[in-house]
Amino acid sequence: MSKISGEYLDCVFVFPPGGGITGNYFSFSIGSAYIISLLRQKGYKAEQFISSDYINLENCVRQLLILNPKIVGFTTFNTNFLTSVIIAEKIKSISPGIIIIFGGPTATNYSEFILERYPFIDACFRNEGEETFLQFISQLSEKGFDFYKIDHGKIKGISYIIDGEIYTNPDSNILAENSMFQDYLDKYPSPYLNNVIPGSDAFKTGLLTARGCNQHCIYCNCAVMSKRRITTHSVERVISELDFLSEYSSGNLELNLFDDAFSLIPKRAKRICRAIIENKIKIPLSCMTRCDCVDEELLDLMKEAGFVTVGFSLESANPGTLRILGKVHKAEDNPSDALEKETLFIEKLSEMAAYAKKIGIKNVFSSIMSGLPFETLDEANKTTETIDKCTDIDFYTHNLFTIYKGTPLYDTYQKYGYKISNIDNNPIFGATLYPDDVIYKVKVSSKSQFHETQKSLNKSTLKILSLAHEKKKNTRWFNNIVIFSDNANADLVNWLKLVLSLNGTIIQIYSSKSALFNNSDKDYETYIRHCTPSLDIRNYYFERDKDLLLICHHSPLIRSEDERIVMKICDFDYVKTNFNNPEVTFNKVLCKESGTDDANSAYTYFNGIQQEDNLFDYLINKKPFPYFANICKWTKVLSNCREKNTLFVNDRHDVRLCWYGQNIGRVGQSYDSIIESFEYHQRLMSEQRKCDICNARDRCTKCISPFPLSDEDYCFKQKNNDITKVAELFMSVDVFKQFI
Numbered sequence: 001m002s003k004i005s006g007e008y009l010d011c012v013f014v015f016p017p018g019g020g021i022t023g024n025y026f027s028f029s030i031g032s033a034y035i036i037s038l039l040r041q042k043g044y045k046a047e048q049f050i051s052s053d054y055i056n057l058e059n060c061v062r063q064l065l066i067l068n069p070k071i072v073g074f075t076t077f078n079t080n081f082l083t084s085v086i087i088a089e090k091i092k093s094i095s096p097g098i099i100i101i102f103g104g105p106t107a108t109n110y111s112e113f114i115l116e117r118y119p120f121i122d123a124c125f126r127n128e129g130e131e132t133f134l135q136f137i138s139q140l141s142e143k144g145f146d147f148y149k150i151d152h153g154k155i156k157g158i159s160y161i162i163d164g165e166i167y168t169n170p171d172s173n174i175l176a177e178n179s180m181f182q183d184y185l186d187k188y189p190s191p192y193l194n195n196v197i198p199g200s201d202a203f204k205t206g207l208l209t210a211r212g213c214n215q216h217c218i219y220c221n222c223a224v225m226s227k228r229r230i231t232t233h234s235v236e237r238v239i240s241e242l243d244f245l246s247e248y249s250s251g252n253l254e255l256n257l258f259d260d261a262f263s264l265i266p267k268r269a270k271r272i273c274r275a276i277i278e279n280k281i282k283i284p285l286s287c288m289t290r291c292d293c294v295d296e297e298l299l300d301l302m303k304e305a306g307f308v309t310v311g312f313s314l315e316s317a318n319p320g321t322l323r324i325l326g327k328v329h330k331a332e333d334n335p336s337d338a339l340e341k342e343t344l345f346i347e348k349l350s351e352m353a354a355y356a357k358k359i360g361i362k363n364v365f366s367s368i369m370s371g372l373p374f375e376t377l378d379e380a381n382k383t384t385e386t387i388d389k390c391t392d393i394d395f396y397t398h399n400l401f402t403i404y405k406g407t408p409l410y411d412t413y414q415k416y417g418y419k420i421s422n423i424d425n426n427p428i429f430g431a432t433l434y435p436d437d438v439i440y441k442v443k444v445s446s447k448s449q450f451h452e453t454q455k456s457l458n459k460s461t462l463k464i465l466s467l468a469h470e471k472k473k474n475t476r477w478f479n480n481i482v483i484f485s486d487n488a489n490a491d492l493v494n495w496l497k498l499v500l501s502l503n504g505t506i507i508q509i510y511s512s513k514s515a516l517f518n519n520s521d522k523d524y525e526t527y528i529r530h531c532t533p534s535l536d537i538r539n540y541y542f543e544r545d546k547d548l549l550l551i552c553h554h555s556p557l558i559r560s561e562d563e564r565i566v567m568k569i570c571d572f573d574y575v576k577t578n579f580n581n582p583e584v585t586f587n588k589v590l591c592k593e594s595g596t597d598d599a600n601s602a603y604t605y606f607n608g609i610q611q612e613d614n615l616f617d618y619l620i621n622k623k624p625f626p627y628f629a630n631i632c633k634w635t636k637v638l639s640n641c642r643e644k645n646t647l648f649v650n651d652r653h654d655v656r657l658c659w660y661g662q663n664i665g666r667v668g669q670s671y672d673s674i675i676e677s678f679e680y681h682q683r684l685m686s687e688q689r690k691c692d693i694c695n696a697r698d699r700c701t702k703c704i705s706p707f708p709l710s711d712e713d714y715c716f717k718q719k720n721n722d723i724t725k726v727a728e729l730f731m732s733v734d735v736f737k738q739f740i
Contacts, residue, residue: 010044010137010145011036011071012064016087017503018080018535024479024503026051026060028205029075030258031104031129033191038130040196041189044137048196054501056477057533061090070145071137073101073125078428081106082531083502085118089531092120099140099147103129108225109406110428111159115166117426122147123160127225128211130188131174132157175211176227183234185211192241199248206258207245209238209272213260215290216326219369221406222260230264239275246283254286254309261313262287263294273301284308286363291352292328292345299356309363310356312349314396317386318379319343321372331408333415350390357392365449366393370556371401371432371439373416380442388445398448398557400439403432424529439556450557458552458566458588461538464505465550465567466590466627467640467658469731476671478647480505485651486515488523492653492667493530499647499671503534509550510541516553540566547574550590567627571595572602575626589626592659599630599708603717606634610726619729629659633703633714634727641678642701660707678704689715699724 013036015029028048039046049064064072064087072091074084088100102114103125111124125132132155139150152160157172178184185208191197197205210233212226245255263269285302286309294302294312302310316322319342323335328345349366356364368383387396403413403420405427413420417435420427444450463470464480479501483492485508496506508523510516520539527537539553548569558564571594578584593599612618619625632639640646641657648656653667655674664681665674685704689711691697696718706714 008045008068008070009047010069010141011039011046011073011133012049012067012069013046013073013075014049014064014084014087015075016080016083018077018083024054024501026055028191028197028201029104030191030197030205030208032073032075033196033205034188035073035129035133036196037189037191037194038134039137040194042134042138044141053473054475054477054479054504056475056499056501057086057090057497059476060087060502061094064091065095069098070140071099071101073103073133074107076102076104076106078106079535080503081428082528082535083533085121086497086531086533087502089118089120099123099145101125105221105406106428109221109404112166112168113427115159115161119161119164121161123152123158126157126159127171127173128175129157132172173227175231176229179212179229179231182232183237184231185233186237190237190241192244199245202245202248203253203255206256207238207241208258209233209262210259210264210268214264215261216330216408218324218326218331218408218412219401219404221404224406224408226260232265232268235268235271235275238272239279239281242276242281242283243279246281249283252284254284257285257287259287261289261293263289263298266293266295266298269294270298270301273298273305276305277301282306287311288313288367291349294352296355299352299361300359303356303359303361307361309365310361311365311367312352314346314349314366314383314387315369316372316375316379317346317368317383318375319346321375321379322346324373326408346386350386350392353390353392363394364392366396367399368396369399369401370442371434373401373418375438377438377441380438384443384445387447393447395447395449396445398444398450400556401432401434403430405430424525426528429528444557444559448557454552454555454558454563457538460505461507461540461550462567462588462590462627464507464646466629467632467646468627469638470643470645475501477501478504478645478671480507480646481649482646483508483649484511485649486510486519487651488526490526490530492649493527493532495667497531497533499674500533503536506532506534506537508537508539510539513541513543513551516541520553570626571598572605573598576601576605579623586624586626590629591626592629593708595708596710596713602630603634603723606631606723606726606730607721610723615726615729625730628730630707631727631730632658633701633706634723635701635731636699636724636728637701638728638731639701639703641682641704644675647674656705658705661705685711695719696722 013032015027015032017024017026026049032048036046036048047067074088076084084102091098092100100121101123102121107114107124108126111126114121114124135155143149148162152167153169156170159166159168192199192202210230212230213222214228214230215223283306285307287307288311291312315325315327319339320335322328322342322345323332323339325331328341353364366387368387370380387393403409403418419433420430421433423429423431465482478499481496481500510519516539540550543549543551550566551564552566554564565588567588567590569590569592572591575591593602609618649667654663655665655667656663657678662681664678682702682704686702691702699722700718703714
């Protein structure tokens with residue numbers, strides 16, 4: 001029961017999605033879950049806000065307010081910070097009495113800036129939050145949840161704003177001060193055993209066996225935040241959670257142990273593994289650790305305990321660079337000649353990777369960085385070559401050396417020649433500027449996960465631009481916005497908050513390469529300044545060589561021109577002519593019918609192949625087809641104008657529902673207004689075509705823009721031949737055609 005009677009929640013925690021293609025759902029946060037577990041143990045009503053599908057700002061806030069919370073707490077990273085800001089601001093504008101709290105890494109490092117720029121946020125919680133939040137809510141419950149009546153000065157680890165003045169209390173340091181007590185973390189109830197996080201969600205959320213790091217790396221804030229101390233759970237607590245979660249284990253899903261490095265205390269890691277084995281717990285496990293914190297005995301135990309994926313961080317294969325980074329030994333700006341530890345560290349990576357593969361650990365990976373202090377191109381390439389020569393490393397993550405506030409590097413980066421450019425004077429979105437161009441020239445191995453990430457991003461973009469079928473509930477927002485414009489302005493960004501799902505995809509296509517390079521940085525600043533609802537912003541431009549090509553923004557890790565080509569746009573005649581040409585691949589092709597003859601040719605082909613005895617087998621056994629931009633007009637229910645996933649915006653701010661659709665509204669209009677306009681045009685078109693008495697009315701999607709066909713030709717074909725089956729099968733095969 002809550003200590004305050006009534007129907008209200010004391011607190012709801014929000015972990016918004018943010019950036020990239022990692023998902024658009026509001027998921028569990030392991031950090032919030034620990035706080036919720038403790039609050040519930042003490043009698044407070046606390047929940048995590050969960051949404052398993054796309055959701056826009058208005059509906060997110062509506063669902064949060066239905067919960068009637070007194071406090072809304074946000075877990076913030078740089079990637080989801082703006083999403084958190086616009087949700088918080090909307091909540092405060094509707095219900096000013098709700099207390100807004102920001103926590104997480106971004107709130108820890110930028111608390112004073114956040115409170116100054118975003119005054120609707122009441123307080124920032126720094127570092128670990130269990131004890132701090134409990135003190136905070138205990139005071140509030142005694143004062144009727146009046147934020148201004150509590151004694152803020154007694155609560156360590158918070159920054160807060162009162163009457164426009166910002167106060168920063170000393171750090172709490174609860175875990176660091178109690179790390180000498182064995183298994184101090186056990187005082188916090190388990191989020192899993194106490195049903196805060198359902199067991200079925202563990203494989204997306206992960207498990208903690210310890211917090212903190214005792215290393216000296218200058219680019220990382222983990223050791224800084226934990227004061228270079230490690231606080232642990234007991235082996236018994238870890239086993240009880242793993243035993244519980246093993247009941248939810250299925251397929252190849254791995255449970256990630258999210259410790260900063262699992263085997264920083266090797267003896268403890270061995271005890272955990274032995275306990276897993278003794279208790280016969282069967283669950284696939286993964287972790288990141290250090291090669292100098294494992295030996296053959298530990299790897300044997302990890303394999304037997306169920307570890308299927310193990311990562312060993314490297315960062316650089318140059319001993320002098322490792323010394324500057326503090327990776328193995330305390331950092332030295334001018335490394336001494338004696339670099340034995342660093343040399344042994346590099347050698348042990350190959351040794352431990354080889355042993356891990358030998359005993360059957362399925363996935364062994366590493367991590368490296370480009371753009372490191374004083375590292376030459378030859379030295380940077382040596383790191384990639386070291387990974388390539390180590391055949392026992394399956395893949396590696398190729399990171400760019402980035403300067404973050406809260407790391408030891410942050411106060412000294414200038415002496416290495418780096419600069420930071422703060423976008424819109426916002427340090428949360430500071431870009432690291434490198435003293436040389438090494439990151440643009442260093443080798444990127446075929447083992448790099450960057451290639452798979454880029455391939456996945458390109459497939460996602462192709463799918464969106466082809467208007468491929470995407471399941472969508474009856475919602476009042478778009479999941480994707482495609483903008484054909486060389487400029488973004490405040491009106492556009494503010495409108496996106498109305499019509500785009502949170503963390504939905506923004507595809508901005510510039511008219512030329514020069515337009516992109518001249519305007520994209522300025523546009524990104526506009527998105528940041530006006531708080532875009534999504535940082536999944538993908539910049540491209542059209543370029544005409546022999547064909548029309550869509551080219552991606554020049555990533556520092558893209559090395560070939562072919563890698564920069566996201567897709568080739570062609571007509572159906574090109575597809576038909578080259579379909580059996582082994583030198584032509586259609587994995588990056590979008591087919592757009594270019595004229596009436598081309599559209600008729602496509603229609604004739606689709607109509608012809610539906611005579612195949614088994615059309616599905618025919619398509620599966622054929623070479624992958626391109627994506628089709630026009631085929632949805634022949635489907636029954638798979639068209640974008642029915643599903644309303646994607647909206648197109650031109651440089652005049654007109655909006656439409658497909659490549660060739662007629663304008664149905666303007667930037668600034670609400671979702672409902674845009675859809676009402678579309679439905680009006682659709683009714684008008686249906687009356688003109690006499691759709692209600694047509695023999696194809698039950699299977700025709702009634703495309704209002706069947707370009708390049710005329711209305712008359714479109715209707716004639718719909719009446720005389722039904723190619724719905726083949727058209728819908730082509731769109732369905734799109735989902736997995738890249739893998740056949």
